[in-house]
Amino acid sequence: MFVRLQTSVVEKPWGRTDIPTDFGDFSGRRIGEIWFAHPDGDDAPIMVKFLFTSERLSIQVHPDDEAARAAGYPRGKEECWLILDAKPGAELGVGLNREISREELHDAALDGGIVDMVDWRQSQTDDFVYNRAGTIHAIGGGLTVVEVQQNVDCTYRLYDYGRPRELHLDEGLKVARPGPVHDPRDTVVDPHANRMLVSGPHFFLAHLAAPVDSALLAQAQGELTFVPLAAGCRVAGERVALGEAVLLTDPSEIEIDDGARALLTWPA
DSSP states (O other): OEEEOEEEEEEEEEEESOOOGGGOOOTTOOEEEEEEEOTTGGGOSEEEEEEEESSOOOEEEOOOHHHHHHTTOSSOOOEEEEEEEEOTTOEEEEEESSOOOHHHHHHHHHHSTHHHHEEEEEOOTTEEEEEOTTBOEEEOSSEEEEEEEESOOOOEEEEOTTOSSOOOHHHHHHHOBOSOOOOTTOEEOOTTSOEEEEEOSSEEEEEEESSOOHHHHTTOOSSEEEEESSSOEEETTEEOOTTOOEEESOGGGEEEOTTOEEEEEEEO
16 A cells, blocks of 8 residues: 655756756756645644756755754754766865854855855765755755655755855854764665665665565655655556655565665664
């Protein structure tokens, strides 16, 4: 028994018109996100989305659980990214390239100097990055990314390249770590290997490929979200396509053909 999640396709000014047809036909619209609505809405602990970028997104930071709850949100926001495709020169910004004071960060966010302080890392297909709460970060252009995150609509923008959107300097400065960040979970994923990528504290995330590792699946408990990353994935004998996601409770129902791959995530 499984439930297909409702798909939401979101146009963004930084999105792309060249979305692979495997995701669907979007008639030349500038698509930035495909995400999946959980039946429990905001009460669901995890959200999964695909991102398609043509230019840099805002420089931002997320609060941890404690800071988010103090601000009236149900939880904080930690997230991770798996790069599905990277055009030449594509980058992710993760942390800063040196330690600075909060006063210096404030001034740099106002005058745009923060752009040169971000640790811009060259991105390649199959790079995996875990983005802890408090990390100053930005997603660059030319990327197709699958993102798994704590489910909360809470982003503090520090700089947005002059786009007409609200900034959140006071809130962001309170929670930001103004320095370099390197997470031990950052890695390069073998698309043909089964591997646990995240083991808490907020969610689990496994990369699956054929033949699926039964020992890894045995660790999956509770409500599971299954997200194909290629054609050739099924649940309970039914095809689940790229650009779809399903909820299930029995991981033994998952089937993956040779050469296919998927993500499986569940709450910690």
